[in-house]
Amino acid sequence: MSRKLYELAAADETLLFSPYCWRTKLALAHKNLEYETIPWRFTEKDAIAFSGQGKVPVLVDGARTIHDSEIIAEYLEATYPNEPALFADPAARAITRFVKSWTEDVLHPLVARIVLPDIFVKLDPRDKAYFRDSRERAWGMTIEDINAQRPAATKALTAGLAPLRGTLKAQPFIAGTAPAYADHIIFGALQWAVLTSATPLLGEEPIIAAWMSAVLECYGL
Numbered sequence: 396m397s398r399k400l401y402e403l404a405a406a407d408e409t410l411l412f413s414p415y416c417w418r419t420k421l422a423l424a425h426k427n428l429e430y431e432t433i434p435w436r437f438t439e440k441d442a443i444a445f446s447g448q449g450k451v452p453v454l455v456d457g458a459r460t461i462h463d464s465e466i467i468a469e470y471l472e473a474t475y476p477n478e479p480a481l482f483a484d485p486a487a488r489a490i491t492r493f494v495k496s497w498t499e500d501v502l503h504p505l506v507a508r509i510v511l512p513d514i515f516v517k518l519d520p521r522d523k524a525y526f527r528d529s530r531e532r533a534w535g536m537t538i539e540d541i542n543a544q545r546p547a548a549t550k551a552l553t554a555g556l557a558p559l560r561g562t563l564k565a566q567p568f569i570a571g572t573a574p575a576y577a578d579h580i581i582f583g584a585l586q587w588a589v590l591t592s593a594t595p596l597l598g599e600e601p602i603i604a605a606w607m608s609a610v611l612e613c614y615g616l
């Protein structure tokens with residue numbers, strides 16, 4: 396297939412858990428575009444060196460190579476204008492920018508504090524030293540210390556999900572009556588949590604869990 400998506404994988408190559416890659420997967424599904432997944436591990440920097448950097452998602456679309464989920468979304472919107480829109484109009488694009496900031500600055504850290512130790516366990520052995528070193532430096536504490544704070548971190552996530560819970564009580568999707576890129580962004584963060592957590596994280600979040608199922612169902616995933 397001429398369209399390939401490099402996606403972060405655990406030891407089990409079917410465990411594709413990156414929040415940013417999930418945004419791109421849903422954006423591709425939204426645009427009705429088929430692709431082949433190339434599972435990629437943190438330390439396989441050489442495999443994506445052709446993209447000029449060391450992070451996924453990397454999308455290869457025929458002769459084009461694009462990296463960074465936001466740039467990929469803009470690329471898909473511009474290249475496939477006859478497929479459903481990721482951003483309904485300029486106002487939707489502007490609000491999606493806020494959704495991205497909230498997700499990355501607030502939601503991602505809330506999820507990471509819970510799942511980083513669980514991800515460490517699931518990683519390919521070749522990735523473990525790199526993950527431990529880079530994440531412990533970023534967080535200023537050991538993976539074991541992060542794990543010790545799991546009960547408090549779980550409470551903090553429940554509190555932090557209030558804006559999402561409230562929104563989904565009033566409307567079926569973040570973007571309104573159907574999912575769009577704003578949904579893909581938040582979905583990615585929570586799918587990262589669901590796929591990697593050693594304990595069920597959304598067991599007491601029926602509204603959010605139903606929205607996640609509805610998003611997947613919309614795309615036949």
Ligand SMILES: N[C@@H](CCC(=O)N[C@@H](CS)C(=O)NCC(=O)O)C(=O)O
Binds near residue numbers: 403415450452
């Ligand atoms: N701004 C980038 C962030 C991508 C990113 O951070 N990807 C992570 C996986 S979730 C990664 O590839 N990390 C490689 C590393 O930490 O070495 C995007 O939106 O695509």
